[in-house]
Amino acid sequence: MSLPRLLAGIDDLPMDQRRHTSVHGELPRWRATELLAELERSGLRGRGGGGFPLALKLAAVRRGGSSPVVVVNGTESEPMSTKDRLLMWCAPHLIVDGAVALADAIGAAEVIFCLDELEPRIHESLHREIGERAEGRRLTMGIVATPGGYVTGHESAIVHWHDDGIATPLPNPPRVSERGVRRRPTLVANVETVAHVALIARHGADWFRELGTEADPGTALITLSGAVADPGVYEIAHGEPLASLLRTAGGASEPIRAFLVGGYGGGWVDAGELPKLRLSRAQLRPFGTRLGAGVVVALGQSACPVAEIARAAEWLSAQSAGQCGPCIHGLGSIAAGMASIRDGDDPPTLDRVARWCELVTGRGACAHPDGVAEFISSALRVFAPELIDHAELGRCDACDASPTLTLSGTHAVH
């Protein structure tokens, strides 16, 4: 089976059980140990942004003790990603299949689906599907609506929200694999990851590895936006050149200045690198970025990168949960620094922003400051000429153009 895999048979409406089975086939029943071995052999990594090997998470939860819980993370709090919403809306049975397989694999009797509270339509449809599927199984499945906010999607923030009604990250250690929902060992897996599990459970690890690269097997969903003719969610094989994805999306709608790869936890890459850019975790590493949750944004040459970055920096600072000092003060300083560069400040502010990026890295309970630091420091590298112009001359004509980067609250299923 070639591409598409996850997006096979998808149109604008939720796929019902009959159509789901005719597209993907029945979900076979596995012995837990065999399914765990198959998932390990597949090399599947998490698709929520961290890219952590699923097999290691599964092993950690199994070490964590009895009565584990599976949490399917559909919060999709990265504002420029819509792939998880698309899967939950269009292919709910695939998500439920994957969740059931994971629950069987680790001996969990409870599955919790987490979903942005602003998605009542997906909530309703998913609710219907899990109602049908839970019948006759010793498995409880429920849905939890999560509040907005960039760090809400962090796995410990989900646990905190579920248990205490507070959607902020928790101290680490302990990890959620040791002590998560109701203090039980908890597997938190992204929606797309869970959908891949549903397909690996059907076709096996060898089939999964037929597409993709040795280091990053399988396919991935990419949410492509910005200066492209046909933005939206695309399924690629890991290792596909970004140039070929752009062609599939109808090409650029104007000359491109740079690409943001990996969203707000990823980094900027100069458009001149396009011929060398391939979409996988390992192949993006030399360019200082990651695939993350599969967000790719093409920034056109008509945009002002400095205004875009300053605006995003302010939003990212406001997204801090406000728990860790270096994050509160550091992201605040970075945002203020970027605003003053945009409005015309002495070039030394550039050095200060670079230093603050180093200073906040690794100093929060979650990786939010680290992600912001990567986003900003890559911008300092790629947009150096524009930043120096702004620092010396102040705002430009493009500063007030309609922004390319989405910040929040504008999600929609396409």
Next chain:
Amino acid sequence: MRIEIDPIACDGHGLCAELLPELIALDEWGYPLIADREVPPELEALARRAASVCPTLALRLAPRHRAGQR
């Protein structure tokens, strides 16, 4: 032993940096920067004192190798 800071609990009182300047400095916002997480034996007593006087109990001392540590 190893120094661990719980960044959520830490309020930047800065007593740790006063007691243990060999290992802990403060950043420009007053929060601890750890030069070396591994505490040499001659500083262990001071490290214990720094942990015990931290008003928010954010500074903890852990055994050198701890399972599940990142």
